[in-house]
Amino acid sequence: MKPVKVGLLGLGTVGTGVVRIVEGNQEDLSSQVGSPIVVEKIAVKSVEKARSVEVDPSRLTGDPWDVINDPEIDVIIEVMGGVEQTKAYLLQALENGKHIVTANKDLMALHGAEILAKAQEKQCDVFYEASVAGGIPIIRTLIEGFSSDRIIRIMGIVNGTTNYILTKMSQEGASYDEVLKEAQELGYAESDPTSDVEGLDAARKMAILATLGFRSNVELGDVSVKGISHISSEDIAFAKKLGYEMKLLGIADRNGDQFNISVQPTMVSQNHPLASVNGVFNAVYVHGEAVGETMFYGAGAGELPTATSVVADLVAVVKNLKLGVNGLKAISPYKPKLLTSEEEVFSKNFILLHVDDKAGVLAQITQVFAEFGVSLASVVQQPNEHNPDAEIIIITHSASKANMQKVLDHFESLEVIRKIKSVYRVEG
Amino acid sequence: MKPVKVGLLGLGTVGTGVVRIVEGNQEDLSSQVGSPIVVEKIAVKSVEKARSVEVDPSRLTGDPWDVINDPEIDVIIEVMGGVEQTKAYLLQALENGKHIVTANKDLMALHGAEILAKAQEKQCDVFYEASVAGGIPIIRTLIEGFSSDRIIRIMGIVNGTTNYILTKMSQEGASYDEVLKEAQELGYAESDPTSDVEGLDAARKMAILATLGFRSNVELGDVSVKGISHISSEDIAFAKKLGYEMKLLGIADRNGDQFNISVQPTMVSQNHPLASVNGVFNAVYVHGEAVGETMFYGAGAGELPTATSVVADLVAVVKNLKLGVNGLKAISPYKPKLLTSEEEVFSKNFILLHVDDKAGVLAQITQVFAEFGVSLASVVQQPNEHNPDAEIIIITHSASKANMQKVLDHFESLEVIRKIKSVYRVEG
Known part of the structure; x- marks a missing residue:
């Protein structure tokens, strides 16, 4: 049986995992798709660099175009990262009739619509399960598992770095700075952690999930974002005392035909299944009109978990290839995008104030809430x-x-x- | 656009949900598949019976063969239950070239291989997501999401009735008999609860999950089964005191090329994500070599959650129908079935003994464990x-x-x- 030939862009953490799985599970994979799958060519930054996985040097190239323009290659797996240049590579690969599997959330959140439109034009597959929540098959679940339902709400812990930091702060009472430093030493946080800790990474993933869940073209700019860098150990201690865990939550809410998508540190009730998702694990909670509450939990990052999703997408592409139906099952977002106004975005809130310690203060404060129609669940x-x-x-x-x-x-x-010390959204 | 015509066998709880979703979400469904989907004909026990969903009486028939032999019908949805007669209906439907969506775990656990073989012969789809864990898309996840991985272990809380009973016993200290009676009054347990409480329902679901996870033809007879009817409130109190929750767990383990599948009441460590799955909820924990630990949580039964899975399968069938690829993506189990011998099935265990209260007893008992090479984690x-x-x-x-x-x-x-009071498997 003629082997299916794959070109790999990038041989970092995830690329290494892809090579390991494709080679290590070859027998299982070929039993499923009916022919061998071969990683034919790999574009890397340095062809000389030592690798933790054995690859024949003749398969390496320093030039991605060697892979993209190779007529022998059927499927491109993009795990190199980057946005503008990578987009150019993938658009040309589609132009060349190649199918694409990518783990690139930045690219899909920023230019997903354009890439998917080009794929549809060329009848090619573009799959991107690994772009959100690593090894958890949440994209498949939203597209296929819940194709019959109308999603009301998606809440996700979709960034492992911040969940690691918040978990450590909660469990050890440590400060943000201490735990960030430790996370950087362990490789759980980048040396420049901005994209993770300021919520941008989570926002990109939420844009992808909301697009699929709401079947509307949600863009990164539609997501309001707050990060975790201002959270104090005092805030976390307050949360725990009140029965909550602090989590960086992506929340996509549908209210009728209107959507609201946000990422922010949120106090999650300890009774909610998301509250016990700890460390670098990810979880996505999906509430559908018919199916009710569901949750999907697993490793959000890492070589092999992420590569599991990449190679599962590869299997799907190859099955379609055998059947001659690539690019034909894709559904473009078909609903108009209406964003909920701030008058209609509702949540519970936690507020910590430092005030003068004298008579009448509490009355003044509660009066302000009353004036603007905000009713209070508890005041201490x-x-x-x-x-x-x-x-x-x-x-x-x-x-x-x-x-x-x-x-x-x-x-x-x-x-x-004297000071509005902290304000957090509250869920559950 | 020519509508796709569906025949429904059964209009009980799940059938009613299917009608509601197909009609209520028609716009969403037809946007995804490119044509309307119509429930054309429905076979029911009594055409006169009042229904909680409005259906044109002309669409009802008392005779399933009217549906199966109608040349206009493209897809049969089977939600009537039953095994032998239902199997005959579905085999004839396949013979007639109709695709099938079923929620019937009994049928799939007992005759799945035969039905899937016939489907392959006739190039028809047979999808059965709703047969395990209601609204949780676990079958899709095992077939597609983890196609790239090798599953080591599947642990499931896959029976809502028993999980409701055990949760209530744990939370309220109530006896098995009290809670069973309450569950029957609430409609969570059948008047004859045997199939649920003796673990047979869970065993059927585990046979289906193990077949998919291990890609080998696991049969019901391969699953060893113990139910929950002998569990005392004392046992549950002991479990809690030691940091465990009692759950009826289906456990499918792979050890090299060998499988062991069982259903039994199990003391699950309170740190394990399955321990906090309460009430009628279901959850399936899947451990893959590459993906690591994952868990999928949601409603395991009920009209709309189960119908969500049925209609998601229907969407998949209709997409295949449009592409002309029905029956072509199915993968038969391709691995030999080797069952692990009892010498090689390992677990931790809890044992509660009533003994004479005199000197030397503990020595005698621990001597027996030593003799057979069983080492002890704790003795009180x-x-x-x-x-x-x-x-x-x-x-x-x-x-x-x-x-x-x-x-x-x-x-x-x-x-x-004096008495071996209780013996339970321990996990986590």
């Missing part, structure tokens, strides 16, 4: 351990983002409030 | 609250099933042991 006033101030801890009932902002704006002008 | 002896006996609570390290059986057999002849 206590002396501050470290200052002459008092602390007021408030959890609101569900309130609109617009009204909450009005309350906070008003607080700025309230003399008795 | 304490007075029995209700008897003059003492209680000995033992947790073993991982031991072979064969050696554990030898220990228990030997205990029968040991005079100081």
Whole structure:
């Protein structure tokens, strides 16, 4: 049987895993697709560099175009990362009639629509399961498993770095800076951690998930983003004391025909299944009108988990190739994109205020909430351990983002409030 | 666009859900498959019976053959249940060139291989996502999401009735009989609960999951089964005290090329993600060589969750129909079936003994474990609250099933042991 030939762009962590799985599981893979699968050519930055996986040097090239323009190659696996140059490579690969498997969330979040349109034009497959939540088959689940349902809400812990940091802060009471440093030493955080800790990586993944879940073309700019770098160990201690875990949550909500997508540190009730997702693990909670609550849990990153998803996509491409149906099953987002206004985005909120420790303060503060129609679930006033101030801890009932902002704006002008210490979304 | 015509066998709980979803989500469904989907004909036991969903009486028939032999119908959805007669219906439907979606775990566990072989012969699709774990797309995940990986272990809470009973017993300290009665009143348990509480329903689902996960033709008879009807509230209290929750777990283990599949009440460590799956929810934990630990959680039964899976399968069939590739993607189990011998099935165990309260007893008992090479993780002896006996609570390290059986057999002849009160598998 004629082997299917694969070209690999990139031989870093995930690329190495792909080579390992394709070679190590060859018998299983060929039993499923009916012919051998061969990684024919690999584009790398340096052909001389020592590799942790054995590859015949004659298969390596320093020039991605050697792979993209090789007429022998059927499928391109892109695990090199990058956006603009990589997009040019993949558009040309599609132009050349090659099918694509990519793990590139940045590319798919920023230019997914353009790449998928080109793929449809050329009747090619573009699969990208590994771009979100590593080894968890969440993209397949949204496209196929829930094809029959209407998704109301997707909540995800989709960034392992920040979940590792928050888990450590929660379990050890350590500070953000300490844990970030440790994560960097362990290789769980980049030397420049901005994209992870400021929520951008999670936002890209949420744009991809919301596009699939809501069947509408959600873009990165539609996602409001807050990161975790300002979270103090005091905040986490408050959360735990009140029965919550602090998580960086991506939340995509549908309200009728309108969507709201955000990423922010969120206090998640310890009873919610997302609260016990710890360390570098990822999980995506999906609530459908018919199916109800579901959750999908697994490794969000790492060589072999991510490569599992890449190679599963490769198997799907090769099956389609054998049947001659590549590019024919893809569904373009068909729903209009309407974003929910801030008047209609509702959530519960946690607010920690430092205030003057004198009579009448609490009355003034609760009056502000009442004025803007925000009702309160609990209010605690206590002396501050470290200052002459008092602390007021408030959890609101569900309130609109617009009204909450009005309350906070008003607080700025309230003399008795020394500091708005923390504000977090609350879920569960 | 010519509509795709569906014939429905059965209009009970799941059938009603299917009608609701196909009609309620028609716009979404037809956007995905490119033509309307119509439930054309429905076979029911009584055409006169009042229904909670509105259906044109002219679409109802009392005779399933009317549906199966209707040349207009493209796809048969079987949600009537039953085994032998239903098998005859479906084999004839395939003979007639119709594709099949079924929610019937009994049928698939007992005759899946025969039905899938006939489907392959006739180039028809047979999809059965709803047969295991209701709304959780676990069958898709095993076939497609993990096509690239080699599964080591599948552990599932796949029976909602027993999980409801065990959760209630754990949370309320209630007895098995009390909770079963309550579950029957709430409709969570059948009036004859045998199939659920004796583990047979779970065993059928595990045979299906193991066949897919291990790519080998696992049959119901390969699954060893113990139910929950003998579990006392005392057992559950012991489990909780030691940091475990009692769950009816299906466990499919692969050891090299050998498989072991069982269903039994198991003490699951409270740290394990399966321990917090409560009530009628289901969850399947899958451990793959490359992907590592994953878990999939959701509603295991109910009208709309189960119908979500049925209609997602219908969408897949219709997409294949449009592409002319029905029946071509199916993979027959291609691995030989080798079952692990009892010498090589290992697990930790909990044993509760009632013994004479006198000197030297513990020495005699631990001597038996030593003799058969079973090492102990913990041993506690304490007075029995209700008897003059003492209680000995033992947790073993991982031991072979064969050696554990030898220990228990030997205990029968040991005079100081008044009763082997409980023995449970321990996980996590």
